[in-house]
Amino acid sequence: AQKVTQAQTKISVVEKEDVTLDCVYETRDTTYYLFWYKQPPSGELVFLIRRNSFDEQNEISGRYSWNFQKSTSSFNFTITASQVVDSAVYFCALTPWGGGGNKLTFGTGTQLKVEL
Amino acid sequence: EPEVTQTPSHQVTQMGQEVILRCVPISNHLYFYWYRQILGQKVEFLVSFYNNEISEKSEIFDDQFSVERPDGSNFTLKIRSTKLEDSAMYFCASSVEAGMLGTEAFFGQGTRLTVV
Numbered sequence: 532a533q534k535v536t537q538a539q540t541k542i543s544v545v546e547k548e549d550v551t552l553d554c555v556y557e558t559r560d561t562t563y564y565l566f567w568y569k570q571p572p573s574g575e576l577v578f579l580i581r582r583n584s585f586d587e588q589n590e591i592s593g594r595y596s597w598n599f600q601k602s603t604s605s606f607n608f609t610i611t612a613s614q615v616v617d618s619a620v621y622f623c624a625l626t627p628w629g630g631g632g633n634k635l636t637f638g639t640g641t642q643l644k645v646e647l
Numbered sequence: 648e649p650e651v652t653q654t655p656s657h658q659v660t661q662m663g664q665e666v667i668l669r670c671v672p673i674s675n676h677l678y679f680y681w682y683r684q685i686l687g688q689k690v691e692f693l694v695s696f697y698n699n700e701i702s703e704k705s706e707i708f709d710d711q712f713s714v715e716r717p718d719g720s721n722f723t724l725k726i727r728s729t730k731l732e733d734s735a736m737y738f739c740a741s742s743v744e745a746g747m748l749g750t751e752a753f754f755g756q757g758t759r760l761t762v763v
Contacts, residue, residue, distance in 0.1 A: 574757050577754075578752070624690075633680060633751075633752045634680075635682070635692060636692070637691070638689060
């Protein structure tokens with residue numbers, strides 16, 4: 532069975548602060564994919580990043596960066612210099628590698644509020 | 648940019664009625680999915696569909712649910728006899744590949760189903 536835990540339910544920061552969203556996962560699969568999705572107030576799910584389990588290089592995309600540590604089963608997401616537009620619910624998700632289908636197991640999400 | 652389109656955005660139905668939620672996946676995608684999100688909770692996998700058949704389904708996807716790809720573009724989710732607990736946001740998603748070649752799933756904007 533797979534499980535994704537996002538222990539932070541709500542985070543509130545002031546604009547321009549850096550913020551890290553934690554994600555811890557459990558899986559018996561040796562290879563898998565990890566994802567982050569953003570759900571703004573309008574409700575849609577926006578894909579942010581996909582990471583293979585065999586690629587532990589950290590990734591940076593603009594103000595976003597991701598820290599994947601297989602040894603601690605964590606895939607944390609940092610927003611640098613947060614902005615009000617970053618306010619959303621962020622979901623971490625996991626899917627096994629191999630077989631058909633993209634059955635994502637989502638965490639419960641972290642609601643991020645960025646205030647002026 | 649290609650996107651997954653869902654209609655309607657909001658549907659209200661009476662308990663016991665049948666509803667059909669519609670989705671137009673991205674045109675070159677081969678894998679299709681339905682997920683649901685009960686208000687304030689995490690996103691849950693319902694079913695994946697490939698090559699005109701269900702490839703995987705969750706325990707939530709019982710006999711009340713069915714999926715269909717009636718033509719080359721639409722992908723539908725039918726709930727035969729809605730219950731109050733079916734009230735949720737339903738997301739359609741699609742991906743080019745899955746499994747070993749796994750690519751990210753792109754989500755539609757969701758259909759909010761309210762059963763009264």
